[in-house]
Amino acid sequence: MDRLRIVAHVDMDAFYAAVEERLRPELRGRPLVVGADPRGGAGRGVVTTANYLARRYGIRSAMPIARAWRLAETARRRGEPATVFVRGQPARYAEVSARLMAMLAERADAFEEASIDEAYLDLSSLGSFERAAEHARALKREVGEREGLTCSVGIGPNKLVAKIASDADKPDGLTVVPLGAVQAFLDPRPVRVIPGVGPKTELRLSARGIRTVRDLRAVPLLQLVDWFGRWGEDLHDRARGLDPRPVSNVWEPKSVGAQETFETDSRDPAFLVARARALAREVASRLVAQGFSAFRTVVLTVRFEDFATVTRAWTAPAPRSGEEALFQAALRLLLPFLDHRENPQRRRLRLIGVRAERLLR
Ligand code: TTP
Ligand code: MG
Numbered sequence: 001m002d003r004l005r006i007v008a009h010v011d012m013d014a015f016y017a018a019v020e021e022r023l024r025p026e027l028r029g030r031p032l033v034v035g036a037d038p039r040g041g042a043g044r045g046v047v048t049t050a051n052y053l054a055r056r057y058g059i060r061s062a063m064p065i066a067r068a069w070r071l072a073e074t075a076r077r078r079g080e081p082a083t084v085f086v087r088g089q090p091a092r093y094a095e096v097s098a099r100l101m102a103m104l105a106e107r108a109d110a111f112e113e114a115s116i117d118e119a120y121l122d123l124s125s126l127g128s129f130e131r132a133a134e135h136a137r138a139l140k141r142e143v144g145e146r147e148g149l150t151c152s153v154g155i156g157p158n159k160l161v162a163k164i165a166s167d168a169d170k171p172d173g174l175t176v177v178p179l180g181a182v183q184a185f186l187d188p189r190p191v192r193v194i195p196g197v198g199p200k201t202e203l204r205l206s207a208r209g210i211r212t213v214r215d216l217r218a219v220p221l222l223q224l225v226d227w228f229g230r231w232g233e234d235l236h237d238r239a240r241g242l243d244p245r246p247v248s249n250v251w252e253p254k255s256v257g258a259q260e261t262f263e264t265d266s267r268d269p270a271f272l273v274a275r276a277r278a279l280a281r282e283v284a285s286r287l288v289a290q291g292f293s294a295f296r297t298v299v300l301t302v303r304f305e306d307f308a309t310v311t312r313a314w315t316a317p318a319p320r321s322g323e324e325a326l327f328q329a330a331l332r333l334l335l336p337f338l339d340h341r342e343n344p345q346r347r348r349l350r351l352i353g354v355r356a357e358r359l360l361r
Contacts, residue, residue, distance in 0.1 A: 004179070006132045007247055008121040009154045009162035010104060010139070013171035015117035017051035019096050020086055022148045031072065031083040033059055038069035038085050052171055054083055091289040096147060098291030101361065103146065107139060110247040113361070118166075120159050122247035129155060129178040136174055157182065160243035164193050182241035187214035194238045201228070201235075213239050249361075256290060257299070258282045259353030265305040267348045269338050276300075276334050279354040280327035287321075287356060294319035294360040298326060300333035301353035302342075309351075310342075319360050330354045 012018065016034045021027050031054035036045025043065045050059040050068070057075040059068045065085075072083035097116045105111040108121035123132045136153045143151050152173040154165025161182055165175040168185075177185045190212060191197050191205050204227070210216050216239040224232030237243070258279050266272060287295065297315045312333045320329070336342035337349065 003124060004127075005157050006123045006126060006129060007156060007159050007162045008108075008123055008132060008136055009114075009156075009159065009166040010119050010121065010151050011153075011166045011170075012100070012117035013150045013152060014049055014051045014055075015097075015149075016049045016088055016093050017054075018149050019093050020088075021051065023089075023092065027084055027086075029053075031057065031059075031075075031081055033065075033068055033072070033083055033085045034088045035068070035085070036065040037087065038065045041066050041069045041073070043069065048088055053081070057083065059083070094289045094291060096149075098288070098293075098361075100143065100147060100149075101291060102293075103142065104139065105249075105361075107135070108247075110249075112247045112249050120162065120247045123155070129176055133174065133176045136176075140172075140174065156241075158241070158243040159245055159247065160195065160238060161185070161241050163195055164189070167193070183217075186239070186241050187212065187217070189213050191216050194235070196231075196234065196238070201231075204228075254359055255299075255355050255357040256283055256286050256292070256359065257353055257355030258286070259301060259351055261303075261351045262349070265348035265350050267338070267346065272334065272338065272349060272352065273331065275352060276330045276354065277327050279352065280330050281323050283354055283356055284323035284326050287359065291361055292356075292359040294321040295326070295356035296320070296358035296360075297356070298329035298333065299353075299355040299357060300330055301351070301355070302334070302337050302349055303351040304343075304347040305350050306347065307350070308347075312336075312342075313357075315358070326354070326356060 017032045020034060032051040033047055033054050034049050035047040037043045045065050047059060047061055047063045047065055047068045049061050057071045059071050076082045101113050101119060104119050104121060108123060109125050110122035112120040114120060123135060126132045126135055132155050136155060140151060143149055150172040152166050152170045154162045154175050156162040156165050156177040157179045161177050165177045168175045192202050221236045224236050228235060260275055260279060296319050297313055299311055299313045301311045303309045314329050314333055
């Protein structure tokens with residue numbers, strides 16, 4: 001028999017808005033919208049997120065910012081607190097996210113970062129849902145103490161149920177759905193709670209009178225496949241709370257790089273080394289901002305004055321981190337272009353680029 005699986009899904013509450021409130025205490029306790037400039041109701045663009053006080057006015061993620069501004073104005077006119085609109089600082093959110101993810105990853109058998117503010121933790125080794133709930137309470141305390149933020153946690157026998165559970169009691173919630181309680185938990189909920197069921201599927205289902213997960217579960221597999229094809233099979237499983245996907249952090253084949261085209265082509269070593277240093281600094285800070293702690297491969301791109309372009313890569317025997325390590329690797333790749341080794345015709349350089357690959361969190 002399969003071992004009992006216990007999966008937790010952690011989702012930060014009003015994440016960007018909560019980070020803003022922590023960075024700027026004067027915003028605390030006020031309705032807050034992170035997003036485009038409202039420009040007195042004439043702004044274009046949308047709401048990125050809103051804190052829970054602003055959500056009371058009906059303001060939501062992805063709503064046009066002008067509409068959010070009108071909702072805020074309406075609330076203000078009936079005597080409610082005025083709403084603050086801020087632009088947002090993506091690099092700060094990425095920094096906080098990286099710290100949170102590192103902390104959560106240490107407290108699970110397996111870990112999967114699902115987005116900037118949500119993660120799955122495999123807690124099967126704790127052996128019971130009660131112990132997993134206790135662990136989750138401790139995690140929530142720690143997130144509060146370390147970052148001054150709240151999150152909502154769902155615990156279930158798989159990722160699907162954990163994800164739906166984390167959304168069931170927001171903000172600052174903890175919802176535990178043991179294996180035997182899955183169907184009772186899901187059945188009364190609207191089909192929309194199932195990940196993957198967006199407005200389109202919801203509409204097609206409601207046109208057939210299917211509104212709750214219970215309604216959906218009553219539809220035979222063949223019928224769902226007839227309506228939705230392959231997606232119908234997934235729907236059939238999801239209505240039953242079934243989800244075999246393991247919690248695992250897939251290797252991200254990502255790279256982070258920067259390049260610079262010079263005002264004038266150059267063969268001046270002092271200038272080129274200084275530019276390589278600046279590029280290494282930029283790449284290193286973006287690695288941190290995107291939550292990466294180390295790299296193994298450094299790629300240097302050189303474009304000559306005649307536009308001929310070459311790349312050279314070097315892979316470290318073990319992960320490295322920091323601007324200095326990145327710079328040293330880039331320098332080692334660059335120097336041969338300053339002499340006969342890679343540049344016998346003494347061509348000037350038009351551009352150099354530095355890229356880090358094989359990144360680790
Ligand atoms: P969510 O977890 O969807 O939202 P949230 O954390 O703001 O609020 P909740 O308490 O309901 O979880 O998204 C996390 C962050 O991702 C959010 O703070 C801002 C960003 N985001 C976008 O940039 N665009 C979007 O459309 C959404 C929904 C979120
Ligand atoms: Mg969130």
